Amino acid sequence: DSGVTQTPKHLITATGQRVTLRCSPRSGDLSVYWYQQSLDQGLQFLIQYYNGEERAKGNILERFSAQQFPDLHSELNLSSLELGDSALYFCASSLGQGVSTEAFFGQGTRLTVV
Amino acid sequence: GESVGLHLPTLSVQEGDNSIINCAYSNSASDYFIWYKQESGKGPQFIIDIRSNMDKRQGQRVTVLLNKTVKHLSLQIAATQPGDSAVYFCAENIGVGGGTSYGKLTFGQGTILTVHP
Numbered sequence: 001d002s003g004v005t006q007t008p009k010h011l012i013t014a015t016g017q018r019v020t021l022r023c024s025p026r027s028g029d030l031s032v033y034w035y036q037q038s039l040d041q042g043l044q045f046l047i048q049y050y051n052g053e054e055r056a057k058g059n060i061l062e063r064f065s066a067q068q069f070p071d072l073h074s075e076l077n078l079s080s081l082e083l084g085d086s087a088l089y090f091c092a093s094s095l096g097q098g099v100s101t102e103a104f105f106g107q108g109t110r111l112t113v114v
Numbered sequence: 115g116e117s118v119g120l121h122l123p124t125l126s127v128q129e130g131d132n133s134i135i136n137c138a139y140s141n142s143a144s145d146y147f148i149w150y151k152q153e154s155g156k157g158p159q160f161i162i163d164i165r166s167n168m169d170k171r172q173g174q175r176v177t178v179l180l181n182k183t184v185k186h187l188s189l190q191i192a193a194t195q196p197g198d199s200a201v202y203f204c205a206e207n208i209g210v211g212g213g214t215s216y217g218k219l220t221f222g223q224g225t226i227l228t229v230h231p
Contacts, residue, residue: 042221043158045218058218102160102163105157105158105159106157107155
């Protein structure tokens with residue numbers, strides 16, 4: 001158990017809908033990262049927050065947004081969902097904001113868009 | 115249309131053998147590299163990292179080698195065990211400058227390692 005909690009574990013929704021994925025980082029970790037893992041694109045970095053502020057951004061679609069709250073949990077919002085958004089979404093956390101601090105991954109949320 | 119998934123390289127070894135997993139990275143400006151292990155149904159797990167000012171780093175049963183000339187990274191696992199069976203990813207990071215590299219990692223496609231008892 002990495003100490004990073006993601007909910008829900010599985011999510012099935014229809015095209016056009018909006019969903020929110022939630023991540024609770026390890027106790028004491030200030031950075032949260034979001035990744036998307038799909039069969040055709042592999043593992044892709046989406047975004048990083050550190051202590052409530054955005055720190056780095058990857059190829060995150062405009063339909064997607066994230067935030068980190070004062071209690072350090074984070075949410076990833078996916079809207080106007082398309083079939084191609086079906087993927088595993090991972091959250092990771094680390095103590096520092098630099099990439100060299102070891103990041104611990106949650107078990108992921110499997111999103112299926114039908 | 116039909117979805118075409120990534121065809122991951124595979125490596126099959128016998129228990130006790132040494133394994134070498136290779137990775138070609140893309141950006142000559144990358145200055146930090148990490149190897150991750152992902153078991154079925156789990157998130158990636160950090161194995162070992164290396165900075166670009168090094169060419170070798172050793173951990174417990176693992177060694178990472180970095181060849182910046184040809185942009186190549188390898189992970190060596192000594193005395194491979196069935197529990198090492200997983201997908202292994204290399205990841206690279208380009209330093210932002212000012213001494214702090216933020217968390218944007220670019221992952222390779224992964225290699226499936228299967229260890230036979």
